[in-house]
Amino acid sequence: MALRAVSALTWGLGGPGVGPLRSGTFLRCATQHRLEKMPSSIGFPEASRRPFSSHRILVDVDQSHGVATMKLKNPPVNSLSLELLTEFVISWEKLENDKSCRGVILTSNSPKIFSAGLDITDMYGKNAAHYAEFWKAVQEVWLKLYTSNMVVIAAINGSSPAGGCLMSLASDYRIMADNPKYTIGLNETLLGIVAPFWFKDNLVNTIGNRASEHALQRGLLFPPADALKIGLVDQIVPEDKVQSTALSVMSEWLKIPDHARQLTKTMMRKPTADRLLKQREADIQNFVSFISKDSIQKSLHMYLKFLKEREK
Ligand SMILES: CCCCCCCC/C=C\C/C=C/C(=O)SCCNC(=O)CCNC(=O)[C@H](O)C(C)(C)COP(=O)(O)OP(=O)(O)OC[C@H]1O[C@@H](n2cnc3c(N)ncnc32)[C@H](O)[C@@H]1OP(=O)(O)O
Numbered sequence: 215m216a217l218r219a220v221s222a223l224t225w226g227l228g229g230p231g232v233g234p235l236r237s238g239t240f241l242r243c244a245t246q247h248r249l250e251k252m253p254s255s256i257g258f259p260e261a262s263r264r265p266f267s268s269h270r271i272l273v274d275v276d277q278s279h280g281v282a283t284m285k286l287k288n289p290p291v292n293s294l295s296l297e298l299l300t301e302f303v304i305s306w307e308k309l310e311n312d313k314s315c316r317g318v319i320l321t322s323n324s325p326k327i328f329s330a331g332l333d334i335t336d337m338y339g340k341n342a343a344h345y346a347e348f349w350k351a352v353q354e355v356w357l358k359l360y361t362s363n364m365v366v367i368a369a370i371n372g373s374s375p376a377g378g379c380l381m382s383l384a385s386d387y388r389i390m391a392d393n394p395k396y397t398i399g400l401n402e403t404l405l406g407i408v409a410p411f412w413f414k415d416n417l418v419n420t421i422g423n424r425a426s427e428h429a430l431q432r433g434l435l436f437p438p439a440d441a442l443k444i445g446l447v448d449q450i451v452p453e454d455k456v457q458s459t460a461l462s463v464m465s466e467w468l469k470i471p472d473h474a475r476q477l478t479k480t481m482m483r484k485p486t487a488d489r490l491l492k493q494r495e496a497d498i499q500n501f502v503s504f505i506s507k508d509s510i511q512k513s514l515h516m517y518l519k520f521l522k523e524r525e526k
Contacts, residue, residue, distance in 0.1 A: 262278035263275065263276060263277070266308070269287075270286065270287050270295075270298040271298070272323060273305050273308075275314070277315075280314050280317060281315070281316070282312075282317070282318045283321065283457075284306075284318055284319070284320050284321070286302075286320075286328075287323035291324070291327050291330035292324050292327050292328065292378070293329070293334070294331060294332045294333055294352070294377045294378070295336055296333070296347065296348050296351055299354070299355050300351055306355075310358075310362065310364070315364060316468055316472060317364050317366070317367065317468055318366050319367050319368075319460045319464060320366060320367070320368050320369065320381065320382075321368070321456070321460070322371055324372060325372065326372045326396070328370045328371060328372045328373060328374040328382070328396075329374060329377065330373070330375060331377035331378045334518055338514045338515065342506060345506065346499075346501075349497070353494060353497065355381070356381075356384055356412065357490065357491070360416065360483055361483060361484075363479075365464060365468060365475070366384070366385040367385060367386060367388075367389065367464055367467070368381065368382040368389065369456045369459075369460040370456070371391050371456045371457075375399060375400075375435055376409075379398050380413055382398065383417060383446075384416060386479070387448050388447040388449070389447070389450070389459050389460050389463065390441060390442075390447040391451070391453040392438050392451060392452055392453070393438065394437045394438065397435035397436060397441075398435065398447065399434050399436050399441070399446070400413055400430055400433070401433040401435050403432065404433035404517075405433075405517045406510065407504075407505075409430055410501070412486070412489065412490040412497070414426065414430060419486060420445060420446065425445075429444075429446075449463070
């Protein structure tokens with residue numbers, strides 16, 4: 215198997231806004247329309263579309279089908295900066311509160327990069343208060359995605375290292391562009407940092423313990439075909455078919471009655487989400503003390519330098 219490395223939300227019933235069972239879920243589900251036919255592109259009729267956006271997040275809601283497409287837009291590499299993460303949470307809550315929205319396709323506005331992962335400049339050369347705020351936002355985005363009532367499909371239209379991979383892992387289904395130049399994986403060790411336990415839990419739940427041990431220790435980044443083999447993604451398709459495949463997969467998922475799917479998702483994911491929720495503050499403090507260490511700051515500095523100076 216060809217492996218490539220770069221060389222060198224609150225759970226709990228009734229929790230504010232993010233609980234897996236929003237009030238009214240059962241009633242709404244009972245009368246919900248089934249999706250019989252989905253358009254093959256995002257060319258929805260104007261009347262049924264409700265786009266909204268912020269600086270770094272573009273959202274297009276197709277109200278007649280109950281599906282939103284959310285695009286990350288943070289050039290040049292869609293890094294997950296504090297600003298992007300904050301805007302993500304605001305947009306996500308808007309969708310969670312939109313009764314017509316049953317599914318979200320998460321993708322990137324950039325043609326080659328889904329997301330370069332957490333913004334390293336938010337973890338380098340800042341003060342403890344900044345690190346704490348940043349990490350809380352990272353936790354929040356993961357909790358929102360992982361525990362969402364909505365069907366979440368990641369349309370991975372480019373490279374997806376580290377935090378980018380985590381966002382995909384938190385989705386219900388992953389479709390990746392079949393381009394061997396793109397890679398996906400949790401490569402934290404290559405930066406001299408350690409994936410926190412909840413990144414690891416999400417990976418283990420997806421690809422199993424042995425494959426996770428191997429991938430995490432070596433910081434492996436997998437090309438699409440290998441990612442498919444180990445179950446890191448569910449489907450690979452030609453680059454120009456990622457969005458249309460996501461829409462048709464979404465239509466299949468939305469044929470399942472919401473209440474049954476949501477309760478099943480809760481049953482599967484609650485223990486993992488609860489593990490973070492129970493020690494959220496301690497996890498923030500761990501992150502702050504880890505990332506503030508001179509040795510870790512030095513590793514991040516070297517990695518940023520490597521990224522800037524490497525041959526393209
Ligand atoms: C004991 C337990 C304690 C627990 C504590 C927990 C600690 C855990 C902490 C954090 C977890 C971290 C998660 C992460 O997500 S870290 C980020 C990892 N990401 C990467 O390694 C990806 C790096 N980037 C790339 O590989 C490439 O940029 C690319 C493949 C995404 C795109 O390649 P290309 O199109 O060639 O673009 P460039 O490389 O030229 O990049 C352009 C520009 O962007 C800068 N940049 C790239 N990635 C990032 C990033 N993640 N953050 C900030 N900036 C980034 C790059 O440096 C270039 O900058 P420029 O030269 O100034 O233009």
